[in-house]
Structures are given as C-alpha cells and as structure tokens.
Amino acid sequence: MNTIMALIIILALLMILSGGRRGLSAFFTLIVNFGLLFLTVILIAGGFPPVFVMMFTGISILAIIIYVGNNNESQTNTAFISTLLVLAVMILLIIPMNYLMQIYGFSNEQSEEIEAFNVAIGVNFASIAIATTILSTLGAIAEAAIAVASGMEEIIEQGAAKTAQELRTSGRNIGLQIMGMTFNTLFFGMFGGNLALFILISKLDASFGYYANSKIFASETMLVIYAAISVVLVIWVTIEITVFKTNKGNNPKKS
Amino acid sequence: MKKKLFFECIILLLGAIIIFIVSTHDAFLYKQSILQVTRVEQGKTFKSSDEYGNHDKKTDQTVYGILLNSKKKGEKFKFQNTYTASGGLSQKYQKGQQLFVTLNHDNGKFEVTPLNYKRDTYLFMMCWIMVCLLFMVMKIDGVRTIISVLINFVLFLIIVQLDVSWNITNFFIIFAVSAIIFTAITLAIIVGINRQFVVTFAAIFSGTALALLISVGVMWLTQDNGMHYEALDFATQQPKQLFLSATLIGLLGTVMDAATDIVSTLFELKRSQPEVSFQQLYRSGREVGKDIMGPLINVLLLIFFAETFTMAVLYFRTKNTIGYTFSWTMSLGLLQAVISGIGIALVIPAASLFAAWSLERSRA
Numbered sequence: 351m352n353t354i355m356a357l358i359i360i361l362a363l364l365m366i367l368s369g370g371r372r373g374l375s376a377f378f379t380l381i382v383n384f385g386l387l388f389l390t391v392i393l394i395a396g397g398f399p400p401v402f403v404m405m406f407t408g409i410s411i412l413a414i415i416i417y418v419g420n421n422n423e424s425q426t427n428t429a430f431i432s433t434l435l436v437l438a439v440m441i442l443l444i445i446p447m448n449y450l451m452q453i454y455g456f457s458n459e460q461s462e463e464i465e466a467f468n469v470a471i472g473v474n475f476a477s478i479a480i481a482t483t484i485l486s487t488l489g490a491i492a493e494a495a496i497a498v499a500s501g502m503e504e505i506i507e508q509g510a511a512k513t514a515q516e517l518r519t520s521g522r523n524i525g526l527q528i529m530g531m532t533f534n535t536l537f538f539g540m541f542g543g544n545l546a547l548f549i550l551i552s553k554l555d556a557s558f559g560y561y562a563n564s565k566i567f568a569s570e571t572m573l574v575i576y577a578a579i580s581v582v583l584v585i586w587v588t589i590e591i592t593v594f595k596t597n598k599g600n601n602p603k604k605s
Numbered sequence: 606m607k608k609k610l611f612f613e614c615i616i617l618l619l620g621a622i623i624i625f626i627v628s629t630h631d632a633f634l635y636k637q638s639i640l641q642v643t644r645v646e647q648g649k650t651f652k653s654s655d656e657y658g659n660h661d662k663k664t665d666q667t668v669y670g671i672l673l674n675s676k677k678k679g680e681k682f683k684f685q686n687t688y689t690a691s692g693g694l695s696q697k698y699q700k701g702q703q704l705f706v707t708l709n710h711d712n713g714k715f716e717v718t719p720l721n722y723k724r725d726t727y728l729f730m731m732c733w734i735m736v737c738l739l740f741m742v743m744k745i746d747g748v749r750t751i752i753s754v755l756i757n758f759v760l761f762l763i764i765v766q767l768d769v770s771w772n773i774t775n776f777f778i779i780f781a782v783s784a785i786i787f788t789a790i791t792l793a794i795i796v797g798i799n800r801q802f803v804v805t806f807a808a809i810f811s812g813t814a815l816a817l818l819i820s821v822g823v824m825w826l827t828q829d830n831g832m833h834y835e836a837l838d839f840a841t842q843q844p845k846q847l848f849l850s851a852t853l854i855g856l857l858g859t860v861m862d863a864a865t866d867i868v869s870t871l872f873e874l875k876r877s878q879p880e881v882s883f884q885q886l887y888r889s890g891r892e893v894g895k896d897i898m899g900p901l902i903n904v905l906l907l908i909f910f911a912e913t914f915t916m917a918v919l920y921f922r923t924k925n926t927i928g929y930t931f932s933w934t935m936s937l938g939l940l941q942a943v944i945s946g947i948g949i950a951l952v953i954p955a956a957s958l959f960a961a962w963s964l965e966r967s968r969a
Contacts, residue, residue: 542854544912545854563728582742
C-alpha cells in the first residue's frame, strides 16, 4: 500500500477517535481544502490569472475552516468578515512589496533541481508568488479570528466586560495568548519545514548580507512577516467588529 | 486616544523613512560590490516557445550603473542582461535599483556580472512595520512575544550550524534533542516554570514522539511505497532523515499550540471550580481539542502545501502527468501536514489525560 494513503487513513481514524463526529467533519474540511488547493495549481497551470484563482479558492477555504464545525452564527460571521477584510489588506500590501523585492520564480539555490527544465513557460511567476504567499497564511488568519471571536463571545455572555473599553482590553488579552502560540506555529512550520534550506545556507558559510538579500531567504522571512502582520491585523479587526456589534446591540435607539 | 494614535503613526513613518535612507546608503558596510543602475537601454524582444507549446518573451537590455563601494567606487560600468517576461529565474533591471555584482579582471579591463538583487531595504522596513503594528495593537506584551520567536530563531541557526559542523550519520538525533530544547524554552517563556509546564511538556513529548513512531512504522511497513525523498528541495544530507527532522520541527509548533491551549484551560477550570472531577476535566479537555483540531491541521496543510505551487506549475506546464507532478513536488509537503495532523490528534487526549490526572492527584 502507498505510504501516504496509509498515513492519511491513520490520520482519519485518529481524528475520529479523538474528536468523534466533529473529528470526522474536521477531516472532511482537510480533504475539501486539499482538493481546492490542488484545483488552484491546475487552474494556474492552465493559464488562469493566479491572483483571481487564489481569491476564489482562498475565500472558499476561509469559509470552510470557519463555518464547518462551528455552530455559533454570530461569532463565525464576525470571524469571516474580519478574515475577508484582512485578506483584502494583505493583497494590497503584498502586490507592491513583491514587485519591489522581486521575490518570485526560482532562486539560484534551486537551479540544480530545475536544470532539466526550460523555465520560460509563459506564466506570470510574480502573480503565482503573490497567490501562494497569501494562501499559506490563510489558515493562521482563520484560526486566530475564530479563537478571538469565540473567546470574546464567552466574555460577553458571562457579562464580565461592561464598557467597550473593558471588552477591548479582554479581547486584547485573548488575542495576546493566541498570538504567542500562533507565532510559534508559524515559525516552526515555515522555518522548520525548510530545514534542508537552512542546512544548505549554513554549508555555504553565508554572511549577514546573504541572509538579508538572497531571494530564497528573503522570501521565507517575508512569509513569516506577512503571516505575523496578518495575524495581528485579524486579531485587531475581530476585536473592533465584536465591540461594534455589541455596542449596536446594547443601544436600543440605533437598532 | 486619537492623539496617541496620531503620534504612533508619526513614529512609524519616521522610522520607515530613516530605515529607507540608511539602508539605501549602506553599501560601505558590504564586502561585495554594489552597483546602482543609472540607465537602462531596452534591446530587442524575441518570442520563444518550447516543445510543449508554451510561449514566452525574452528581452535584451544593456544596464549602465555606477559602483557604490569597493576600490572601484564611483566608476561606471555596463553589462548585458536578458530577461523573460514570466520571470522564472531572470529579472528585468530598472533605473534606481541596486544590485550585488562581481568584479572580474579581464585583460586589464574590469567587468561586472550581476549576482543578486539588493533586498535588505524592504526586508528591514517590513520588520519595522511588523514591530510597530504589534506595539500598536498589543502594546509592549506584543513585542515580548516576538522576542520568544527571536530566541527560537537564534537557537535554530545554532543547531543547524552544529549539524553542519558535526556532520554525523544519524543527524536526526541532533534535531530530536533540539526539539526537546525548543519545547522547554518556549514553554518556559509562555507558561513559566511550574506544574503546568511539566504537564504540558509531557503531553507534547508523548504526542510528538508517538506521531513520529507511527509514521516511521508505517513507512517501514509500506516500504516507502510511492515516496520520493530525493525530491526534497535543497537536500544536502540523507534525504529521508532530513525529511523526518524537518517534519519533527515543523509539527512542534502546532502540537505545542494544542497542548498549551488544553492544559491552560483545564488548570483555569480547576481554579474557578475546585470541586471539578477527573472525568469532567478529561471531558472538557477533549471538548477544547475538538474545537481547535480542524483549524490547526488546516494551518499546516496551507503552509506546507502552498510552498510547492511554483514547482508544481512548472511540472504541469511541461506536460507532466498529475500523478508524476504530485509525487515529485507535492507529496512531501502533504505528508508533512498529515504527520502533523497525527501529532495533533494524539496530543489532545494526552494533554487532557495528563492535566486531569495531575489536577486530580493534587487534590488527594
């Protein structure tokens, strides 16, 4: 049997054992998201504009992560709106930065692997880089938005925060806890996942100048920075939307 | 409040401007020669196509520039460049850009060849924007979380350096030990050194170790059927061990995330309701786990999978089949996500059990 298939089956079994029915639905979101990502690659390779394809699959992926398995409608709506806003801001930030930094395509360090290929394949590598950068941060954004939205909902229900300022402060405390762990997840996921690259760079006896300027290292670092910025933004936006909604609900004149 | 925000924005802008000015004039700090492009002459554009029917354009350009450092500082040079419209490996140069170049001595005449584009200005500026944003939203505590990541980063570089200089056959051991150190340090910063630390650490350790054991066991049983470890990018050491090491470190972050979430919730529950029973604690832990499992595994799927896109597009455009492209470019990323998922699914019951057990024992 194929190794990947065997491990996927084990993952499914463990998720069901550990999470029951909700574990099963979580596994289902994984499969659907995998399918969407695969579709993205095929559409991009087929010549569709990468950024538009990414927006389509990105929004679908966000909706799936946020809505499947979370039943509270008000907090999932808050989370979804704030992730969409942050997605829009990140697109506006990443497009010019990517142009200025010229991070796309393949790096010199990869030349050995693509030796056999002619890389003049008529696609827009810059757009592909923008699409993949945004896609890779979406999971972290969605996770942070849900966690902040549901944590604040809890506080509102308990009646622990009376004024908007108190609600903001407790939202920030929740956000802070989530952010600390999310940064570590992103750091270990992105840098640890690229261990081979770091070993290679280390073997090359790279200088500080290499780290600050080479395409491959700059692109990995930018990925972590974009992810960090979008997580901070999504926490902030989720807090503000929740505060706004609560105020509107408490004020009978407006409603 | 409004005034303060205005003040913070001014500082952000001022800092960005200072970083911009300093880092565009930092050529004297580099040993490598840096060329500032002063003029570009566009040459002819050729159409190119390959045997798969992909059409692209190649354009010649003559780039004129002035050296900003080294012993030839201030002298003018020119070089020829060809770029493709798609931009896979080559780059279109424009007036005002700074590039690293090598100076070649050729028959008494000096010539330059472009080496690397200068990216430090934007990298530093983005770092600055990130730190400012953290401070504006989270105040000083936000900046503190960055410090824990920085400590881990420095440690990570040291460990990689150790791996390179020791160069032992079973280098996986180095990363296994370093994973334990990473966990200990991160937890010490986030939860402090107390009983909660011990419980969380035990959960992370058993969850991660079990996930890796299962994975390695399955790889052995299926005899790595369908795996191409040699497709691992940048591999300079034994690919399978390298892949496992990368997976171990990659999954550590999420497993830590899940474990700290569960353990801290249960400790909090015990504090607010001292009479809560073992069963109740265990069940609450599992409930928290159900909430976070799906989003967490998806985080890793997106991180590991999106990075393979550029290579996969190259494979597809050169008419490779879906199966071939998948197994040579995407399967390792997917497997990393799957193994991390196994780790998360295992750490949820482990963390619930250990926390409930430790809290139960403290009452007796």
